[in-house]
Amino acid sequence: MRFSFYRRATLVTLASAICTLCLSSGIANAQQVLRVSAIPDEAPTELQRKFKPLGDYLEKKLGMKVEFTPVTDYAASVEGLIKGKLDMVWFGGFTFVQAKIRSKNQVIPLVQREEDEKFKSVFITTNPAINKLEDLKAKTFSFGSESSTSGHLMPRSFLLNAKVNPDTDMKRIAFSGAHDATVAAVAGGKVDAGALNISVWEKLVSQNKVDPKQVRVFYTTPGYFDYNWTVRSDMPADLRKKITDAFLALDSNNPKDKEILDLQRTARFIPTKADNYDAIEAAAQQAGLLK
Structure with missing residues (x-):
């Protein structure tokens, strides 16, 4: 009787441990997908075409699956990021400002094209x-x-x-x-x-x-700061660094990298920061477009 009791207890403990392991594995696998999107400023087919080589490149650099999910409108790209349905989004300067305000400063712009300094x-x-x-x-x-x-x-x-x-x-x-x-x-x-x-x-x-x-x-028009790749601030710092480094490593002298850069209409990516978009926020306030 005692043997049967201990055997049952052992089996229950083992089953519990297996379930915990499976659950942990599922969470880990879920975290191995980088969910990416972009504001729909061009036709959806064009956005997919532009992103495919970049997505393949990021998968190799990050060692994780990268999925591009188109959104219906600009607002959906903002909501998708701040609600945790997306991990990284190609924003315009204004949509970045909207995301920053909606999330109470819980988003971080990582990189922008060189041209986006004076767009x-x-x-x-x-x-x-x-x-x-x-x-x-x-x-x-x-x-x-x-x-x-x-x-x-x-x-x-x-x-x-x-x-x-x-x-x-x-x-x-x-x-x-x-x-x-x-x-x-x-x-x-x-x-x-x-x-x-x-x-x-x-x-x-x-x-x-x-x-x-x-x-x-x-x-x-005169130049102004515009587009950037943005993530949430709760993304692990090491993953943010890997993503940033991957973009900065793109070299137009490398034919494969040049194909990616040409589709993004740039010669290189450079680091950016939230302060760069203060003028965009001020312009939006002046125009009465921030709610």
Whole structure:
């Protein structure tokens, strides 16, 4: 009887230990996946195409699976990160600021492209009568997404500085949702003019997807800080360092690395910090876009 009791106790203890081991293993496996996303400033197929080689590279460097999950809109990228559904997101400057405020400073920007230190927006039109920002009064106009830095916040800021209030001085404003959609709206005559990310504009021109003789740039903004890769502050410090080091190690002299960098439209990544986006936050406050 005593033997049977001890044997049962031993079996229960062993079963408990196995369950604990299985549970711990499951958690460990779950932590071996880096869930990545990006603001949907271009078509979903284009975002996937751009990320695939980078994702494969990060898997090798980090020794863990990297999954790219597209999101429906800019707000979903912010919520996904701060709610723990995503681990790393490619943010614009404004969406980073939104995530910082929503999370009460619990997000950390790791790296940005060199170009993101002095990023720019371009204003485009097909109308020969539009040659400066002031000419946009009483015209129809398209921004990108409402949460876009280069497609809305900064263009709006520069318009306000030029004494043009989009909400009261323009005939009508629209939000296309993405930079390439803004170009399509202007080229198709749906609006008189629009503003977008200079990087996307240059890519579309180089790919002959827009005719710069038909759709022309009439104003280019001064530079400002924009895009970055951001993680939550509760990510282990060693993993943050591995991710940062992986981005910084990309070398344009290496053909495989160059393919990745070309898709990201840069020659190299550099470290960044939250303070770099103070001007973006101030511009958002001034424009009344932070809630």
